[in-house]
Amino acid sequence: MLTDAKASNIQQDSLMLGIQFGISQDSFFNYCKVLNQEKKIYDSNANKLRVARKIKWNDQNFQMNFYPTYISDQLHRLEFEVFDDAFARWNEQSKSKLVIDVVKDYFENEFQITMEDFDHKKFGRAYVNFTGNRRLRIYLKNEKLVGGEFLDMTNEFEK
Numbered sequence: 001m002l003t004d005a006k007a008s009n010i011q012q013d014s015l016m017l018g019i020q021f022g023i024s025q026d027s028f029f030n031y032c033k034v035l036n037q038e039k040k041i042y043d044s045n046a047n048k049l050r051v052a053r054k055i056k057w058n059d060q061n062f063q064m065n066f067y068p069t070y071i072s073d074q075l076h077r078l079e080f081e082v083f084d085d086a087f088a089r090w091n092e093q094s095k096s097k098l099v100i101d102v103v104k105d106y107f108e109n110e111f112q113i114t115m116e117d118f119d120h121k122k123f124g125r126a127y128v129n130f131t132g133n134r135r136l137r138i139y140l141k142n143e144k145l146v147g148g149e150f151l152d153m154t155n156e157f158e159k
Contacts, residue, residue, distance in 0.1 A: 009132070011154075012132040012134040013133075013134070013152070015078050016150075017035060018031070019031065021075055021076065021133075021134070021150075022075060022152075023074070023075050024070075028068055028075060032051055040053060041053045050065040050066065055082070057102060060085075060086075061084070062084055062102075062106075063082070063083055063085055064080050064082045066078055067079055067080075075152075077149055077150065077151050079147070079148070079149045080149065081145045081148075082145070082146045083144050083145050084099050095144070096141065096142065096143060096144060096145055097140060100127075100146045103138055104127050104138060107129075107136060107138065111129075111136070113136070115136070116129065120139050123141065124140055125139070126138065126140070130153070133153045134150060134151075135149075135153050137151070
C-alpha cells in the first residue's frame with residue numbers, strides 16, 4: 001500500500017475540521033481558538049493538552065480527543081483517541097472492540113475512502129488507508145479507546 005501511495009504522487013494534506021499537514025504550531029493554536037469560538041471543539045480535560053470534539057455517527061455519540069506533533073514547526077502527525085460517550089465497563093456495546101468498526105465507517109464516509117484491515121504487532125486489530133502522502137490508521141488502544149493517527153508520509157517517500 002505504501003508503494004502504491006508513493007506512486008500516486010498525490011499530496012493530501014487535509015485532515016479534519018480544516019486542519020492541514022504543514023501548518024505551524026502558532027497557526028494550529030490560533031485556528032483552534034476560532035474553532036472553539038464556533039463551538040466545534042473544546043478542551044478535552046485530559047492530562048495532556050488535547051483538543052476534543054463531539055461526533056455523532058449512526059445514532060451514537062463519541063468524543064474524539066486529538067493532539068498534534070510537529071517537525072521543524074510543521075504539523076506532521078495528528079494523533080487521536082475516540083470513545084463512546086456512553087462508555088462504562090459494564091456496557092459491552094460501548095467498548096472499543098465494537099466501537100472500532102463504527103469509527104472505521106465514520107472515517108470512510110467522512111473522507112470517501114476504504115480502510116484496509118491488518119493485524120498490528122502491538123494493538124491487534126487495526127485499519128489503515130493511504131491517500132497519497134496521508135496515512136490514516138486506527139487501532140484498539142484499550143478497552144475504552146480507539147486510537148489513531150493521521151501521519152504525513154512525505155519524508156518516507158523520499159527515502
